[in-house]
Amino acid sequence: MIAGISIYEILTLTTLLFFIGVYGFITRKNLISILMSIELILNASVINFVVINKYLYPDILQGVFFSIFIIAVAAADTAIAVAIIINLYRQITSIEVKDTEIMKY
Amino acid sequence: MERIIFYILALIIVVFAIASVSSKKMLRSVIYLLFVLCGIAGIYFLIDYNFLAAIQLTVYAGGIIVLIIFSVILVHHIEMELELAKRSKQLLVGLACLIGLGVFLTSIYSYDFNVVENSITTSTADIGMGLLSYGAGGFILPFEVISVLLLAAMIAAIVISKGKKLTDKKDTTV
Numbered sequence: 001m002i003a004g005i006s007i008y009e010i011l012t013l014t015t016l017l018f019f020i021g022v023y024g025f026i027t028r029k030n031l032i033s034i035l036m037s038i039e040l041i042l043n044a045s046v047i048n049f050v051v052i053n054k055y056l057y058p059d060i061l062q063g064v065f066f067s068i069f070i071i072a073v074a075a076a077d078t079a080i081a082v083a084i085i086i087n088l089y090r091q092i093t094s095i096e097v098k099d100t101e102i103m104k105y
Numbered sequence: 106m107e108r109i110i111f112y113i114l115a116l117i118i119v120v121f122a123i124a125s126v127s128s129k130k131m132l133r134s135v136i137y138l139l140f141v142l143c144g145i146a147g148i149y150f151l152i153d154y155n156f157l158a159a160i161q162l163t164v165y166a167g168g169i170i171v172l173i174i175f176s177v178i179l180v181h182h183i184e185m186e187l188e189l190a191k192r193s194k195q196l197l198v199g200l201a202c203l204i205g206l207g208v209f210l211t212s213i214y215s216y217d218f219n220v221v222e223n224s225i226t227t228s229t230a231d232i233g234m235g236l237l238s239y240g241a242g243g244f245i246l247p248f249e250v251i252s253v254l255l256l257a258a259m260i261a262a263i264v265i266s267k268g269k270k271l272t273d274k275k276d277t278t279v
Binding site for chain 2: 079
């Protein structure tokens with residue numbers, strides 16, 4: 001644990017980060033920006049897992065394992081989202097949310 | 106000492122996160138996100154999970170950011186400005202987020218965590234043994250499922266991104 005820092009301060013930081021992500025998710029109108037806001041939200045939750053593991057249950061490692069799984073899933077979904085965005089740009093030459101109204105079939 | 110480093114890191118994270126969701130230039134916003142992720146890796150170093158910090162730096166700062174920059178450069182002009190939401194909508198969403206923040210913080214501060222004072226250092230070997238053990242509390246099944254998921258994501262990304270243009274397809278079918 002960090003000397004001199006209580007768990008409340010770190011949880012305050014992650015809550016701030018989470019709501020900044022939510023703000024970006026709602027106000028942005030661009031698919032890549034929305035993806036970046038999702039990354040912020042996921043990172044806030046990963047810090048929460050790690051901090052609660054370290055401060056409350058230091059002798060087990062479940063929080064670290066879940067963080068690794070969250071990071072892996074985030075990497076996978078970013079890869080697929082970027083593929084979808086590039087394909088969409090080829091078809092409609094725009095990645096704004098309001099122009100996105102077709103599917104392939 | 107750790108206190109000062111933590112506050113500096115927290116300041117970096119919050120300031121650059123706000124800059125990242127409110128910047129009008131796309132590429133700058135991605136670079137601000139990179140700073141946020143590096144700050145989070147610094148917090149993992151402080152909290153003594155070195156392996157997780159290394160994963161954060163390689164997967165997020167090294168992989169995901171490069172992927173996002175790549176897609177930004179493919180689909181944007183560098184100087185293009187993003188259109189922002191209406192001012193009223195921004196204020197409304199900001200207000201809602203502040204209310205949510207207040208609710209979360211009051212519930213966090215009113216709960217009494219029983220913190221265990223410790224200075225246990227976790228080695229990478231412990232994490233590896235935990236991930237690969239199939240006894241009680243082992244994580245071998247999710248580990249395998251994640252590997253299948255990554256394979257599926259890789260194939261899906263290749264298949265989706267090599268799709269043909271819509272106009273070409275019309276030409277061939279007609």
